[in-house]
Amino acid sequence: MTGQTIAFYLIAAILVFGALYIVTSKNIMRAVFMHLFAMVMIAGIYVLLSAEFLAAMQILVYAGAVTTMIVFSLMLAGNQDSPTGGVSLDNKKKLPALLVSGGLFLTVVFMIAGQKWPSVEKAAGLAAPSVAAIGRIIFSRYVLPFEVIGFLLLAALIGVIVVAGREE
Amino acid sequence: MALVWPFIIALGVIIAILTNIVFFMWAEFKIAGRVVDRYGPMETGRFHGWLQSVADVIKFLGKEDIIPANVDRLIFKIAPFVGFVPVVMITMAIPYTAKLIVRDLDIGVFYIVALSSFTFISMIMGGWASGNRFGFLGAFRAAGQLLAYELPLGLSIAGVVMLSSTLRLMGIVEDQTVWNFAIQPIGFLVFLVAMQVELQRSPFDLAVAESELVAGYAVEYSGMRFALFQVGEFFGLWGLSSLFVILFLGGWHGPFLPDIVWFFIKFYAVFLFLAFSRVSVPRVRPDQLMALGWKVMLPAALLNILITAAMIILVPHYKIPLALTEFAIVIAALFLMRRAVK
Numbered sequence: 001m002t003g004q005t006i007a008f009y010l011i012a013a014i015l016v017f018g019a020l021y022i023v024t025s026k027n028i029m030r031a032v033f034m035h036l037f038a039m040v041m042i043a044g045i046y047v048l049l050s051a052e053f054l055a056a057m058q059i060l061v062y063a064g065a066v067t068t069m070i071v072f073s074l075m076l077a078g079n080q081d082s083p084t085g086g087v088s089l090d091n092k093k094k095l096p097a098l099l100v101s102g103g104l105f106l107t108v109v110f111m112i113a114g115q116k117w118p119s120v121e122k123a124a125g126l127a128a129p130s131v132a133a134i135g136r137i138i139f140s141r142y143v144l145p146f147e148v149i150g151f152l153l154l155a156a157l158i159g160v161i162v163v164a165g166r167e168e
Numbered sequence: 169m170a171l172v173w174p175f176i177i178a179l180g181v182i183i184a185i186l187t188n189i190v191f192f193m194w195a196e197f198k199i200a201g202r203v204v205d206r207y208g209p210m211e212t213g214r215f216h217g218w219l220q221s222v223a224d225v226i227k228f229l230g231k232e233d234i235i236p237a238n239v240d241r242l243i244f245k246i247a248p249f250v251g252f253v254p255v256v257m258i259t260m261a262i263p264y265t266a267k268l269i270v271r272d273l274d275i276g277v278f279y280i281v282a283l284s285s286f287t288f289i290s291m292i293m294g295g296w297a298s299g300n301r302f303g304f305l306g307a308f309r310a311a312g313q314l315l316a317y318e319l320p321l322g323l324s325i326a327g328v329v330m331l332s333s334t335l336r337l338m339g340i341v342e343d344q345t346v347w348n349f350a351i352q353p354i355g356f357l358v359f360l361v362a363m364q365v366e367l368q369r370s371p372f373d374l375a376v377a378e379s380e381l382v383a384g385y386a387v388e389y390s391g392m393r394f395a396l397f398q399v400g401e402f403f404g405l406w407g408l409s410s411l412f413v414i415l416f417l418g419g420w421h422g423p424f425l426p427d428i429v430w431f432f433i434k435f436y437a438v439f440l441f442l443a444f445s446r447v448s449v450p451r452v453r454p455d456q457l458m459a460l461g462w463k464v465m466l467p468a469a470l471l472n473i474l475i476t477a478a479m480i481i482l483v484p485h486y487k488i489p490l491a492l493t494e495f496a497i498v499i500a501a502l503f504l505m506r507r508a509v510k
Contacts, residue, residue: 029296033243036289053275053335060282063289064318070292071311131275131335 008048015041029070036066053131178270181259189402193221196443203447231391236299239388243297248389248396251290254283255400258407263338265420265427276337277329280411281322284366287404288314291368294397295385306384309374309454313365316461321362323469327355327476328415337411341419349416351491353498354472356416358465363408365457368401369442371449374457409438471497 018038025031039062046055138146194209197220201208213219235244258280263269273279288310295307329335331351332343349356365372376384383389386397413419413434422430452460475493479486 027240030240030243033293052273053278056275056278056282060278060285060318060322063282063285064315066289068315070296071308132333 004048008045011041011044011048015045029074032066032069035069036062039066053134174270177268178260181264181270182256185259185403185406186399188406189399190221190225191218192402192405192439193224194218195439196446197221199440199443200447203444225395228392228395233391233393236388238299240297240299243293244388245393247290247294247297248393248400249290250293251287252396252400252403254286255403255407258283259403259410261337262407262410263341263414263419264410264431266338266342268428269338272336272338275335277325277335277340277411277415280407281325284321284404284408285314285318287366287368287400290397290400291385294389298385298388300388302382302387303385306374306376306387310368310385312454312458313372313374313461316458317362317365317465320358320461320465320469321366323466323473324355324358324362325415327352327469327472330473330476330480337414337419341414341421344418344421346487347416347418347421351487351494352416352472352476353491353494354468354475357498358469358472359412359416361460361465363412364442364445365461367404367408367442369405370446371451372457373451374454405439405442409435409442412438 015038018034018041021034022031022038025034039058043055043058046052046058194217198208198216207216209217209220211217211220212223235241260270261273261276261279263272291310292307292314295303295305295310298304328340328348331348332340334340334343361372368374368376374384376386386394389397413431417434417438420427420431422433425433472494475497476490479490479493483489
């Protein structure tokens with residue numbers, strides 16, 4: 001047991017607890033804040049894997065994303081504790097929900113288990129890739145996926161503007 | 169020794185910041201007083217009330233930590249810490265001189281920007297958990313500002329990163345033979361505004377706005393938890409002002425005097441600027457702030473990146489043409505604004 005392993009299991013335990021809290025909590029705001037907490041834990045795992053740039057990006061992106069989620073969850077679902085009440089968070093169609101989420105869970109588990117992963121100790125021993133190296137590989141070898149993602153996000157952005165602008 | 173040294177610096181930095189904060193608070197009282205033709209604190213400690221903030225700290229320590237009945241207790245309790253811990257972590261990555269740094273991170277700039285957004289998250293948590301309408305309004309203003317000003321802040325820094333082609337703060341300082349504000353005036357101005365929004369200082373302190381929202385997100389807080397928000401604000405001020413000095417004012421570079429002296433001359437100059445802008449400019453309206461963020465700051469930051477990238481690729485010695493182009497744009501924008509105001 002090295003320090004890295006202990007830290008990994010500690011972070012992983014907190015992360016799993018947080019993730020379970022998100023899906024079981026009846027209080028939507030607490031769930032959203034716990035989501036941020038879980039994201040910070042994931043960033044912690046990235047730091048353990050010497051992926052510091054990814055960790056910083058994780059926090060930077062999700063801090064903003066969580067705020068957006070707070071705004072939307074309150075606008076769409078309302079505050080559960082408020083006297084006027086909000087939208088019920090319980091799903092009536094339990095069986096289809098179980099099938100879909102269970103199927104997704106199994107797919108992800110099999111995909112992760114099918115890969116050959118280096119151990120945490122080994123990954124932590126590797127030299128941290130410099131940000132310059134990440135930049136070079138994104139804009140050379142992975143430039144097509146990068147551009148496709150950018151294009152997808154642009155399409156989503158334009159879609160939102162079209163949908164939101166129609167009401168006027 | 170190599171392992172212990174960072175801890176010694178870290179402890180020294182925290183003690184230095186805490187002692188500075190006490191006098192920052194006093195200096196702000198005095199400056200705010202002078203600007204509106206008052207004396208400010210005069211009694212405590214005889215000479216110009218210099219012990220006033222020490223007395224304030226003692227008062228906060230002795231106060232009861234009141235938690236109202238209808239709050240979300242868990243979130244209410246942890247919100248001040250969510251704001252406080254990240255800003256302390258920010259001050260750990262700042263190079264005060266070439267040797268005086270706790271840890272020179274490879275991703276220094278992004279580390280600071282990522283952690284600084286937790287301030288807003290803590291405001292949203294505190295404001296929402298208070299179960300108070302003023303708190304709630306403050307929380308939502310904080311949310312809007314986080315979304316509107318996170319991008320300009322990050323993008324204005326991206327321009328500097330492109331110039332020095334490193335994210336290490338140390339590398340950015342070493343690269344500045346000419347200080348960056350002279351090369352990238354657009355990025356400089358965008359960062360200056362976005363920084364003040366991030367710090368929630370008047371004229372951009374809409375989440376607090378004591379004259380309309382009482383104390384905004386912090387309205388139900390008292391005692392040490394309230395003090396933690398306040399101290400966190402000053403830690404954030406320390407962190408972002410230092411970042412500003414490093415990114416745009418050449419860090420510890422300067423003639424004749426030792427490095428550390430130069431850093432703090434620049435740092436206190438930034439502090440004085442912030443203290444004066446706080447009391448001399450009226451607070452903006454929320455819609456004005458949003459319009460400024462999305463319609464002016466974001467396009468300006470993107471324009472800065474576009475010009476910088478084009479110059480780096482097209483012109484061999486790009487620094488002088490880049491500076492001239494950006495200054496021309498700033499002057500043209502100011503001229504147009506003046507005509508619009510007329």
